[in-house]
Amino acid sequence: MKFLNPKILIIDDDPVYLAVIEKQFMNEGFHNVAIYESAIEGLKSDFGKPDVVFVDFHMNDINGARASKMFSKKWKNTRIVLISNSDSIKKKVRKSRYGIDDTVLKEADFAEFLNQVKVAIRRIIFRRIFRVSALVLCSVALYFLFIY
Numbered sequence: 001m002k003f004l005n006p007k008i009l010i011i012d013d014d015p016v017y018l019a020v021i022e023k024q025f026m027n028e029g030f031h032n033v034a035i036y037e038s039a040i041e042g043l044k045s046d047f048g049k050p051d052v053v054f055v056d057f058h059m060n061d062i063n064g065a066r067a068s069k070m071f072s073k074k075w076k077n078t079r080i081v082l083i084s085n086s087d088s089i090k091k092k093v094r095k096s097r098y099g100i101d102d103t104v105l106k107e108a109d110f111a112e113f114l115n116q117v118k119v120a121i122r123r124i125i126f127r128r129i130f131r132v133s134a135l136v137l138c139s140v141a142l143y144f145l146f147i148y
Helices: 015-027 039-044 064-074 087-093 110-146
Strands: 008-011 033-036 052-056 079-084 102-105
């Protein structure tokens, strides 16, 4: 699934944590990764529309929930995953209105991050299949309408 080369945006105010996560993604073959220490920097970046955004809940400039709301408005259909130190935040996010799709604990195994990227890749594949199916259906309909 790495052949799709999804865009991954990671935002956390801890530069050491960012470097570790970025390195792990690179080791797994994901090279389209951007990291930022601020949600505002991430929003203003020229990275383009990411497929998945990992954003820390506790940051210096703006909290992750508010940042997620801005991300979900700017980038529709982008998977937004909140990174948190606390399991209690995970329960609150389930009822959130901030556009957050899921949460990952900071001390979680990297497989949790990979799982979130795989969900985003499945979304990409589904959208592509849907577009191709719609195009084929329209082509068949036009064929029968005008030629047959």
